[in-house]
Amino acid sequence: MLGKKSRWFAPLAATAALLLAASPASAVTKPDVVIPAADSCGGFDLGLTATGGRIKEIRFSNGNLYRVGTGVVLTWSNQGLNGSGSNGKTYTVKTSGSVARYVKNPGGETYTLTLTGHNGFIFFSTDSGGPGAFQYTGRVVLTVDNPDGNNVKSVDTSAGKAVDICARLR
Known part of the structure; x- marks a missing residue:
């Protein structure tokens, strides 16, 4: 099951040179990861399959971190609710x-996360x-x-x- 650590797919992911519009699949395949509706799209569970790509992680002694990735092919899918529908x-x-790029903020209790390039990100129900x-x-900056x-x-x-992936898959 997808945990908080795995929900960020920036090094593996997202919108780059080509975006293909959501379309009915001829056969629903089992995704690599299924995120429950409560933590993804509300009305349906969200599936994600990622193929290809590489991630390089660079950790600094001051707590800062870089994750650099090359492209992958991501397929997001409507999995219905609880595996049906x-x-x-x-x-x-x-x-x-x-x-x-993760930069430790003063006080050390939070980080500023700057995503650049082509990123996929899942916001859970507990997130702002x-x-x-x-x-x-493009660029997204989060705390x-x-x-x-x-x-x-x-x-x-x-x-x-x-x-908005959820809107595309409704």
């Missing part, structure tokens, strides 16, 4: 690269503004608890394009 819609994204799932192209939990305290700025 899927409408068969999928949304596939061919991505290029991304960078996630959550739940939801978005593909970002999070730490690089492992990624509990979103606030979304500070964004520039570029944001695609």
Whole structure:
């Protein structure tokens, strides 16, 4: 099951050179990860399959962290509710690269997370503004608890394009 640590798909993900519109799938395949409706799209469980890509993680002694990724192909899918009732819609994204930069804030209790490039991010129900799932192209700045939990305290700025995955899959 998807934990807080795994919900960030920026190094693996998101909107790059080509966005393919959501369309009914001829056959619903089992995704790599299923995020329950309460922590993703509300009315349906969200599936995610990721293929390809590489992630390089660089940790600094001061607590700062960089995650640099090359592109993958992401397929988001409507999984219905509790495994039944899927409408068969999928949304596939061919991505290029991304960078996630975590900088420890004064006091050390939070981090500023800057996502640049092509990023996919799932906001859980416990996050500020959550739940939801978005593909970002550009720059997003968030305040999070730490690089492992990624509990979103606030979304500070964004520039570029944001695609609401849940809306595409309804």
